[in-house]
Amino acid sequence: MTKTVTDVVCPFCGTLCDDLEVVVSDDGKKLLEVYNACAIGAEKFLHSQAKDRITRPRMRQEDGSWKEISYDEAADYTARMLADAKKPLMYGWSSTNCEAQSVGSEIGEAVGAVMDNTATVCHGTSLIAVQDIGIPSCTLGEVKNRADRILFWGCNPAHAHPRHMSRYSIFPRGFFTGKGHTGRKVIVVDPRVTDTARVADVHLQIEQGHDYELLDALRVAFKGEQLPDVVAGIPKAKIYEVAETLKSGRFAIIFFGMGVTQSIGKNHNIDAAIAVTRDLNEYTKAAIMPMRGHYNVTGSGQVWGWQFGFPFAVDLSRGFARYNPGETTSNDLLRRDEVDAVFVLGSDPGAHFPFSSVRKIYDLPSVAVEPHETPTTEICKVHVPVAFVGVEVGGCAYRMDNVPIETRKVVDAPEGMMTDEEFLKSVLMRVREIKGV
């Protein structure tokens, strides 16, 4: 006999789909099938069942081989590393629940760490822009029920957020959008003819790295002022046309991604995109939303927000919270040799940081708390495998529109494995013993 668990929340991307159905064995130990998920989400659930999964902490030996250690030993090593360091970096926090993030904050306070999450290589520049200019936004249900103008700028949900278009943005029929996609105009701005661009009504194939100019050109076009013949590779007639399309909608939404946050201009690109949204509110209703990547990177920013007042790059090393992106951000710290130990949880900087930063991690005392085997675990001194959040343990996560949803446990973790939260609590206890507080 099998059991079907419904309303399962997918712990992959910021879309945070909560309508998955998962079939598990009667004893709740095996996960058999996954329904309603995208290919990536399904793989995430199924991979938890891998036979070759690492289930015990391990420490790198002199000769490069791994030696199995106990969770206690791993917690002790981690606590000592953090307590001994002058300025440890505690990075990641995006693929875990808010409960674990909270315990992490307490450790960070106790050892004077720099806390940074994956926004630092994702939407960190968006967060900076929001601090400059604010952000008129909404929940995804507002998009589903009202939006008739959908603009994807520098993002490719067909690949990165596979169910976004069907659940929220292009296809769903909502309260005021009974016609579904036929009632919507979809515009994509991207230097490639992405699979998202292929379903759009209009694709502006922008010259890579010229987003700021095109965004500014839209603001000019809204006001009916003169434009040069071509901006960022787009003829001006097209720009006027898109501006008119946006203005004539009842509810416009701009979704943006790494195409703008990681291209040159960075936060200034987002400033311009938000300014476009503000301007549109003079004519109609408009909102803008970052396409957040990890399923709970948003939650990490929320937890640190209410605990420290900053959404990423929080430097606690002076005893109080400081925030200065460019200085207290992971890649800058690593490249400038300003941290002396690295703790990673819920992320894979080994795969996703520029190599010059990866190499610095390799040279430092380092611990990776991570269910998978990854480039990060490959270069860290200690690897602590843990239960999959959202599969083997529940907990709170925040969707890309900041809506908190409680993820569910669907199967047991392999015998004897700890969760993020449990491991962090044991590290915190050890840190307190070492520090005598």
Place this chain on the structure above:
Amino acid sequence: MAEFLIKNGFVFDPILGIKGDVADIAIKDGKIVETSAVTKPKIIDASGKTVMAGGVDIHAHVAGPKVNIGRNFRPEDKLFNCTPGHGIERMQGGFSVPTTIRTGYNYARMGYTTVMEAAMPPLYARHTHEEMRDTPILDQGAYPVFGNNWFVLEYLKNHEIENTAAYIAWLLRATKGYAVKVVNPGGTEAWAWGLNCDNVHDPVPYFDITPAQIIKGLIEANEYLGLPHSMHMHANNLGNPGNYTTTLDSFKLSEGIKPNSKFGRDQVMHHTHVQFHSYGGDSWANVESKAKEIMGYVNSHDNITIDMGQVTLDETTTMTADGPFEHHLTELNHLKWANADVELETGSGVVPYVYSPNIKVCAIQWCIGLELALLAKDPMRVFMTTDHPNAGPFIRYPRIMKWLMSQEAREQQIDAFKHKDKVVDATNLAGIDRELDLYEIAQMTRAGPAKSLGLAHMYGGLAPGLEADVAVFDFNPNESYVPDDIENAFSNARHLFKAGVQIISDHEIVSNGNKRTLWVNARVNENPQVMRDVKEKFLRYYTVTLNNYEVSGHYLPNPYVIEVDATQ
């Protein structure tokens, strides 16, 4: 639990009717008891000091999504004010939107022990509860917003009070909420299309209902259920010159409705931050105080309570579920603007604001708030708030006490206004010589709000049987003092007890207390239609499933459930 005897303090307590007489207060098992009931108490010497019940804040924005937007998008709010942890205190930061940890400690330092979060978007209830969980010491509850909720709009269009009540009961349970909050009824739904409802008769786009119908219907549904608190109201047309007529129109919707509650309150409407709703004139050039007209109404209608929304003349962060207002504000001051509309339920906006004494309008707003309190005939119905952080941060409450208690302090401030003459012309304050005493302050900050909340059986006084929430301040009312002594003493409690636990000892925070979250579990008769409507809306229009909507228990590690039986 430890026993305490707070000896020889000057006690101000509206519940016991003690107006500054020397008395002893005994604490046992978390409650106030007769002094004869303690056997080996720890003695707290309060001679020469003021003793009051713990403060009760009926309306503050201290936890939840828009508060956190304020924190995260204003790094400048933390500039030069982050403090390291020490003792049992954790790191803290923030001025107008402090971290949750600072929020708890700063309220405690002012002798406050109960704080209500004034607007919880239901879809974000988990977030609000997570923040409250991380706010030490204080007992808290949160008011889910109802005034733009699609269920409510649809039911009340046909005046379906029973269905509205059943939905309210369901949502209070799902979100672990405390009361029925209404913000710019209909206007925030209109804002989803970039529009607004400017007065109580301005119809809501598509839904074909007026704000007046929403307000009256929600009062009736609230009384149908007999909830502890009344409907809690932020009217249409906030912050605009000439809006006092809309406020009076909103007040009048409560006429003829009697409270139906076993929790001891007498009002059917609490109107919040009335300062923002008491403007005459028709432009910013001729805006003037209509506090007299507003208080004329409030003083003569005892089924209404209000709070001030006092401007404190600080740089602050405004935040409200009144989405169109925040857009209006960003167009006025051109500062950064965040907006967060919430599907089927509500919206909100956040904009920083500088209340400068050099700006005429800000000074007029400052006068109006104080006028409301000083014109109050019954301080049990007019409460001190700043609508934190909208009119100013809550840490200014002791400064507001100073202004209310000292005409000299008010005159000093009026003299410091750049446009003093114009401000005096547009307001009544300069002609008011009333000075409130500590007994009246205790009514406005303790007994009054506790009663209005339906929590007089727990908070707001020092009678035996009440929660042992007691504050001791370094203030001797019988010695001469300058106005600033008031502010200093009440900013920094000497001792504080919360539910019998000593939180502050000689000005030091010594315990994080046993924080509780209050919510109301209202039982109604089964209502298949409402449950069918709920299922349908989740299936078709929400982006979370019904089964993922309800806030589960562990978000409230220490819940305090108030049961209401509305099945009869």
Place this chain on the structure above:
Amino acid sequence: MATIRVNLITGRTIQQGVSMEAGKEKPAYTAACGIIELDPADFKKLGVFRNTNVRVTSQYGSVIVKAVEATQGPHPGVAYIPMGPWANMIVNPNTYSTGMPTFKGTPVEVEVAKSEPVLGSLELVRKGCRGELA
């Protein structure tokens, strides 16, 4: 042999996502991310067949990946390596005081390297850290 200059961007693909969740140590991850997507016009300039290993070099580093035809083109002059350790050997790591490395828009040179292998992710990073890469 020809060398071409293109503008490199990185980002997600569905194959990158699926194979990442299936295990970054597995060959499927290398197949999904150890590639460079080139426009047919750029293939012509480079003068090689599809599925040839190439060396991609920037001011910041160098890596061997397999050249494949762009699936989301045409985008002549723009090359795409899915996000991952291969792309990260060569992207511009400068943050210009924003905290964000410049993952998109790195000028690179592509040259044929038929006989050189595309390393798996773990090996690539390990060897890179130990200074064992050519």
